[in-house]
């Protein structure tokens with residue numbers, strides 16, 4: 578789709594994959610696709626949808642920007658987690674990210 582764009586992004590919150598229950602931590606880097614959410618804006622600010630792939634099982638989960646709250650919201654495929662920001666990133670994460678990046 579023309580309004581899809583590839584981007585490098587940092588996960589803005591810790592989430593748990595609904596498919597494999599794997600955790601992904603805030604600050605982890607992902608290659609993502611993003612698109613404008615058609616017909617939706619808040620006070621003229623475009624809302625974006627971001628397609629991430631689980632770093633464990635590669636299932637897609639989506640976040641969207643939430644300009645009303647200056648935040649992001651999980652839209653589908655994952656569950657937001659709190660209080661996981663201080664855990665260290667697993668070494669295995671990078672390997673799976675490379676695999677995911679190769680598919681883009």
Ligand SMILES: [Zn+2]
Pocket residue numbers: 594595596597598599631632633634635636
């Ligand atoms: Zn997963």
